[in-house]
Amino acid sequence: MDKVYNTVEAAVEDVFDGAVIAFGGFFSAGRPAGLTKALAKRNVKDLTIVLQQVGPGNEEILDLVTNGQIRKAICNYPFPRSASKGADHPFEQAVKKGEIALEVFPMGTFVEKLRCAGAGLPAFYTPTGVGTVVAEGKEVRVFNGREALLELALTVDFTFVHAWKGDREGNLIYHDTAQNYNTAMAMAGAITIAEVEFLHAVGDLNGNGIHTPGIFVKRVVETGRPDLEIADI
Amino acid sequence: MDKVYNTVEAAVEDVFDGAVIAFGGFFSAGRPAGLTKALAKRNVKDLTIVLQQVGPGNEEILDLVTNGQIRKAICNYPFPRSASKGADHPFEQAVKKGEIALEVFPMGTFVEKLRCAGAGLPAFYTPTGVGTVVAEGKEVRVFNGREALLELALTVDFTFVHAWKGDREGNLIYHDTAQNYNTAMAMAGAITIAEVEFLHAVGDLNGNGIHTPGIFVKRVVETGRPDLEIADI
């Protein structure tokens, strides 16, 4: 099945108000900037965004924030590293004012919640977060003498990923550390949309080195290799 | 760190009585036959073996059975496909007589138990097995209106895997469907031992296409490409 869309705009056309959207990427590596920019041009709101952090180093997400499109964010490292940059940052200030709800999970828990959603596992136990604020309101249970928290799968309506190479059926290969969250998020999305730097014919990619098999991907759009803009974090 | 052992015998030398050992592989693809044969030559007993099935198509495991080295097996498809072959099969008959304890999990649960052990997650919930004999004695819990079973991580003392290419630091690439259980089992083993068809210098393998990063592998031994012997299943 050919899954290619010609434009990022067409690929995100059916994202609806209130949708939960996961965004892959980590700083300069593997961010679906093209799809995200297309989303910021659309009049959809009350979105829940699922991603590591909201800039710096993720400038295109800021447009969604300043447009007032975000109701909630689920992150693991939400803010600028330095407190002084946070004081100037629209997302951090929107959270502080209560305009955007924020939920934070430890990084390993965050990614596992997405993988579990994609893998049909409703919940898991992890030792991470026991005895911390992360454990508040969560079940604690002892396995082999060690406490662990119950964490739930995090299902998402749409996932945006950025891959290096992709074929027309959605098989994806990421480049080095650009794999990051993209793999787990691609599994989690009810509709996963991939922007790829290089679009290949079916059969061109080595089937033994695919990071995301096409079954997890509904749409593919070629956006080229992004320019490197080094953000000051 | 160079992890290369010169012989399969040296690589399995410290397997101890009562050890829990996971064996990768599926029929003709990715079975650690060299390591397994070396184990059958050693006088270790009371072993718990963790693998898909015990022959046919896994003849070297049969030696462990007929040697009386096995106390327990944890499988997902333990027996020959046809009942008539099972009637002649030493493993099936040993289970029938109660000489070997057998625990069976659904295939997806089986592999996830191993991955969780390797990933430091003590337990997970899965909808698979609800309302069946698999659920007996297990906690059932409802998530989003759907029942799921609590399943525990399965830790193993040793894992034997078979890879296509490996480097001296334990980075592994499997060949096509030979990846199968090897990936999850390599994560689960306290000591994971890899036999590889082709041993490479460090730096020769493409780091973007590694299936099992070297951190999961303690020992590597080159055994060459096995001859294809098509078992009658």
Added chain:
Amino acid sequence: MSATKKIIVPEIPPIEREMIALRIANMLEDGSYVNLGIGIPTLVSNWIEGRDINLQSEIGMLKCGPLAEDEEIEQDRINASCEFVMELPGSSYFDIGTSFAMIRGGHIDVAVLGALQVSASGDLAGWNNPARGMGAVGNIGGSMDLAVGAKKVIVAMDHVTVDGKAKILTECTYSLTAKACVDVIVTNYALIEVTPEGLVLKEAIDGVTAEDVQNMTAAPLIIADDFKEMEF
């Protein structure tokens, strides 16, 4: 309507296993991802060559190709039935953890499974024949995950056992694969849908009446308004 109900098999010969597979192949949609179990389900693959149907094999392969022979055989390229298979353009390989993420995670559109018994509420019993005498253990394999995980489950089986006993029952008597998981049953005599109201007889093979089908089925059948002859 118990498992011991007397079964009357019609004099019309049943269709061959290959025809069960063909009927199912005709139900599959283009672009779908499909997993085929061992037995009759495997035969579905003979009818989809050239169609845009992606076979998933739980060993860890997508776009699983036709059976390989002779010099085409590659020992590391097999399906979950331990058969040597061919690659197709776009085939991909992955580990069994990822494979069952696909299966449980609802990414498989259709699973075609064999069965020993199916109940009126769509319970499936397919992995443990008590005749083998192994008690509560047996070859579960991927069947339980497929039964609960696939968006649609189609059972492909003979309508009655070789010794003339019903396989479609009010309640299964064999150990279950999963409860309330079956959507459609295609046998060598009929096509039956599992609905909240019960089993609905949609099709029977040429020359076989709805009454004939009921006579070899130990669960009550609702005859569909559009009940018709099975076509291929």
Added chain:
Amino acid sequence: MSATKKIIVPEIPPIEREMIALRIANMLEDGSYVNLGIGIPTLVSNWIEGRDINLQSEIGMLKCGPLAEDEEIEQDRINASCEFVMELPGSSYFDIGTSFAMIRGGHIDVAVLGALQVSASGDLAGWNNPARGMGAVGNIGGSMDLAVGAKKVIVAMDHVTVDGKAKILTECTYSLTAKACVDVIVTNYALIEVTPEGLVLKEAIDGVTAEDVQNMTAAPLIIADDFKEMEF
């Protein structure tokens, strides 16, 4: 011994951050897999070039190399501190799910982490400075997983805050990263081990006495029998 205990900082100047990193580098064993957190821990990488120490970065890279500059920069090759890094022979890449499998699963021998506070029982508080005013949310990142998952946790930090408050306390007052996870604390004045008996002062920098260290530590210290000058 409360968090408000009056802290007296000795007149001897503390060692530089690079020297804290060097002391830690000397504790790492050849062949080990090590994760370095943001801040002082990152500096450990400057002292291990040529040694057989494998750096893991939680973004999904093993054998993470030195920082890349100018034309060496590849936008898709970064560490978890968002710095551009070099490949080494044997470097590998993987997704963050696998990365945290390594971390939680006990495959990382040592995690070197920064900290705001450490308690007498090895509790670590490192992710949430109340001064930022964000309440219960903040940049947790990979710190909680590393603190519970690594076989050994070494904290690298200044001994007291910039405004002269104790960071080593009977109980942490800031939001915890993990309980009872720290094995060793290396500061710009001392090396302290966390033991079941309490904090054991093992080393102090040249010119600083055990009493000096206790005077800037808000938890009781046990002076090791082999207490000695920190060497590099």
